[in-house]
Amino acid sequence: MQPIALVGIGKIAVDQHVPALAASPDWHLAATVSRSGTVEGVEPFTDFAAMLAAREDIRVISLCLPPQPRFAYAEAALKAGRHLMLEKPPGQTLAEVHALQALAAAQGVVLFATWHSRMAAGVAAAKAWLAGRVVQSAHITWREDVRKWHPGQDWVFEPGGMGVFDPGINALSVLTEVLPAPVHLTAAVLQYPANRATPIAAALTFSGGVTADFDWRQEGPQTWDIAVETDGGSLLLRDGGARLLIDGAEHPQGPNREYPALYDRMAELVAAGRSDVDLAPMVHVADALSLGRRVVVEPFHF
Ligand code: NAP
Numbered sequence: 482m483q484p485i486a487l488v489g490i491g492k493i494a495v496d497q498h499v500p501a502l503a504a505s506p507d508w509h510l511a512a513t514v515s516r517s518g519t520v521e522g523v524e525p526f527t528d529f530a531a532m533l534a535a536r537e538d539i540r541v542i543s544l545c546l547p548p549q550p551r552f553a554y555a556e557a558a559l560k561a562g563r564h565l566m567l568e569k570p571p572g573q574t575l576a577e578v579h580a581l582q583a584l585a586a587a588q589g590v591v592l593f594a595t596w597h598s599r600m601a602a603g604v605a606a607a608k609a610w611l612a613g614r615v616v617q618s619a620h621i622t623w624r625e626d627v628r629k630w631h632p633g634q635d636w637v638f639e640p641g642g643m644g645v646f647d648p649g650i651n652a653l654s655v656l657t658e659v660l661p662a663p664v665h666l667t668a669a670v671l672q673y674p675a676n677r678a679t680p681i682a683a684a685l686t687f688s689g690g691v692t693a694d695f696d697w698r699q700e701g702p703q704t705w706d707i708a709v710e711t712d713g714g715s716l717l718l719r720d721g722g723a724r725l726l727i728d729g730a731e732h733p734q735g736p737n738r739e740y741p742a743l744y745d746r747m748a749e750l751v752a753a754g755r756s757d758v759d760l761a762p763m764v765h766v767a768d769a770l771s772l773g774r775r776v777v778v779e780p781f782h783f
Contacts, residue, residue: 483751484511484539486532488554489546490518492634493568497597498545501740507748512536529554533561540564541751547634549641552577559584564591566747570650570763571595573641582758591750594758596654600742601722602734608659610727614711616660618690622706623652624699627681633783637679644679646766649695655707655722656691657761664689666765669773674781681781685769
């Protein structure tokens with residue numbers, strides 16, 4: 482098992498990364514870096530540079546920070562010759578990620594920009610089913626409760642936090658994975674709370690009859706669906722890609738193991754010395770923020 486360090490011990494580290502690493506045959510969680518969070522039994526650091534200097538044996542770093550501080554940490558890790566895994570979205574901007582790609586290549590280390598939703602149980606089968614078909618239309622409905630998934634996390638509403646695109650980019654990561662041909666954004670309407678810098682809801686229109694509805698104000702049951710109509714039937718991915726229905730019939734796909742699959746993939750990439758950085762989901766977000774018509778809605782408070 483290889484030692485790995487986790488940086489940013491917050492919600493997603495505790496919910497997903499720590500359990501995935503604990504169950505992994507490939508990885509041993511050897512250190513954490515966080516100003517306040519720790520993991521029982523794991524050497525804690527509060528300073529990233531100190532960890533990099535003290536633990537030369539740890540060659541792989543996984544960053545679970547919000548996007549705003551992430552670039553500085555990523556750059557430091559790559560400059561220190563470490564392989565690097567990034568939570569989604571891989572940066573605040575496309576140019577940040579291009580710079581990290583170039584740095585990783587120059588340093589001869591692996592960079593993995595993860596998209597956890599692409600590892601959802603139904604995604605590979607959906608991609609295979611769509612491969613031989615012509616897509617006539619598709620609609621994404623991604624509606625969740627920001628207070629449940631980002632309790633008190635003001636960074637999501639700060640510049641670089643992406644607002645509702647923080648979850649919406651997960652839908653776009655699935656869309657860009659499963660569609661047999663690429664689409665591009667043609668219009669967007671973005672709803673900004675009067676007191677916030679990022680949108681709380683978005684309606685997107687793409688080429689090829691593809692539309693998306695993202696909303697962060699849904700209480701009660703949460704909706705993460707992608708419906709696709711083709712010349713050869715209809716496909717529905719539900720629950721963020723965990724469930725697959727073809728022409729209304731459920732096609733069981735086994736357990737949903739998004740984060741364990743990401744760490745399996747990182748082990749493969751490190752063994753092969755290969756990076757994996759696909760910015761297609763983030764291009765759509767950048768385009769929406771570029772083309773989007775801004776509508777101001779009621780203020781949002783956690
Ligand atoms: P979070 O809990 O707000 O933050 C994670 C940790 O990052 C914090 O505990 C904090 O640790 C550290 N941090 C925050 N701001 C920092 C700063 N300015 N400088 C240095 N460290 C800072 O966020 P999260 O929900 O885990 O999300 C982190 C990433 O995971 C995001 O990119 C998000 O899109 C992704 N993600 C989140 C979820 C979810 O359900 N929340 C799901 C999938 C993916 P210390 O203060 O202890 O240093």
